[in-house]
Amino acid sequence: MRKITGNNEFNYVLLCNKICGAAHYNMQMDVVVESQEDYDKWLAEQKTFGE
Numbered sequence: 632m633r634k635i636t637g638n639n640e641f642n643y644v645l646l647c648n649k650i651c652g653a654a655h656y657n658m659q660m661d662v663v664v665e666s667q668e669d670y671d672k673w674l675a676e677q678k679t680f681g682e
């Protein structure tokens with residue numbers, strides 16, 4: 632989609648589809664499509680919870 636739009640910043644947005652609570656209005660996140668190689672690199676850099 633970044634190629635189609637010509638926008639290198641383009642991300643899909645994931646929205647909550649249930650009115651689930653007080654923070655529902657703000658329940659969204661970016662969905663980023665990466666190559667397997669880039670994803671594996673990103674994953675290796677993540678810390679586990681409590682680390």
Ligand SMILES: [Cu+2]
Pocket residue numbers: 647648649650651652654655656658
């Ligand atoms: Cu919600």
